[in-house]
Every structure is written in C-alpha cells, then in structure tokens.
Amino acid sequence: MNKKSPAPFPTEGMSEAYEKLLNLSMKEFKLLKAKTGPALHKIIDKSSETLSELGEISKEEGEKISNYLKRDLKEAASYMTETGEDFQKWLAIDTNIIENYLYEQFKQAADQTTVELAQLKAAAENAQYHTGEIIGPGVLVCDVCGENLHFHKAGHIPPCAKCQGTYFHRLFCR
Numbered sequence: 006m007n008k009k010s011p012a013p014f015p016t017e018g019m020s021e022a023y024e025k026l027l028n029l030s031m032k033e034f035k036l037l038k039a040k041t042g043p044a045l046h047k048i049i050d051k052s053s054e055t056l057s058e059l060g061e062i063s064k065e066e067g068e069k070i071s072n073y074l075k076r077d078l079k080e081a082a083s084y085m086t087e088t089g090e091d092f093q094k095w096l097a098i099d100t101n102i103i104e105n106y107l108y109e110q111f112k113q114a115a116d117q118t119t120v121e122l123a124q125l126k127a128a129a130e131n132a133q134y135h136t137g138e139i140i141g142p143g144v145l146v147c148d149v150c151g152e153n154l155h156f157h158k159a160g161h162i163p164p165c166a167k168c169q170g171t172y173f174h175r176l177f178c179r
Contacts, residue, residue: 022062023070023139023159026052049074073139080132080175111141136164136171145173
C-alpha cells in the first residue's frame with residue numbers, strides 16, 4: 006500500500022473544518038447548564054470526533070484543529086481577563102470584515118471560559134504560532150522581522166512573506 010506523505014500545510018478544508026468545529030461545539034455548549042472551560046474542551050473534542058465520523062476530516066486533522074481552537078480560545082479569554090478589553094481589541098481587526106456569526110460564536114466561547122482560563126494566563130501570554138498551523142481571525146506578528154499577517158477568518162499560517170520566518174505571536178491592540 007502506497008501512503009501519501011502529509012501536505013506541508015493544512016488544506017483549505019481544514020480552515021472550513023475549524024469553523025465547523027467552532028459552530029458545532031458552541032451549539033452543544035449552549036445546551037449545558039454548567040458552562041465551564043473543561044466542559045467546553047470536552048465538547049470540542051467530542052465535536053471533532055463527530056466531524057471525523059462524518060468523514061469531513063480525519064481523526065488526526067480533528068485533533069490538530071481541536072488543539073488550534075482551544076489555543077485560540079485560551080488566548081482570547083486570557084487577553085480579556087488581563088486587560089478588561091472587549092473581544093474586538095483581541096482580534097486587532099475591524100469586525101465588519103469577518104462574518105458576524107463567527108465573531109459572536111468565538112466571543113461567546115471566549116467569554117464562557119474566562120474564569121478557568123485566567124489560571125492559564127501565563128501560558129497563554131507566551132502562545133507561539135508556527136507556519137503550517139491553523140489560526141482563527143486576528144493578526145500575527147513575525148518574531149523575526151515584525152511583519153503583520155492578517156487573518157479575517159480561519160486559515161493556515163504561511164511563512165512570513167517578508168523574511169520567510171516561521172514563528173509568530175498574536176498582535177493585541179491595547
């Protein structure tokens with residue numbers, strides 16, 4: 006049997022899967038009485054398994070996307086807890102350019118996990134983003150040259166267009 010080697014970057018389908026995972030997770034999360042960070046993480050994992058069972062993504066892709074979504078939600082909640090700023094500041098982009106439903110769902114997920122995620126603040130402050138990973142909306146800054154990469158919806162992180170750097174951090178508007 007001839008196995009294909011993995012693609013160097015996730016496919017566009019994985020960006021769509023990120024958004025589907027967020028939507029499906031939030032539908033389930035809204036039904037819970039006790040809305041906690043750990044409960045959201047379990048729902049994200051369960052929703053990822055559901056997408057895998059439906060054949061929309063592989064199990065491995067589901068695990069990666071779940072981790073990307075959890076990372077983004079932790080960082081958003083940490084930012085809002087630390088600064089007291091609105092979710093829009095965390096995105097560092099004009100919210101009119103992203104689809105309203107994604108904004109609302111991402112905001113709700115981040116708000117719901119704020120209490121638990123405040124404890125993870127130190128880890129989230131140092132969140133590292135790498136070429137090839139999936140990220141939700143926002144702005145990344147190249148750790149090598151400072152170039153900004155703008156994401157208006159979920160997508161894969163390419164190398165820096167200016168210097169080909171592969172390590173980034175999120176830009177926060179303060």
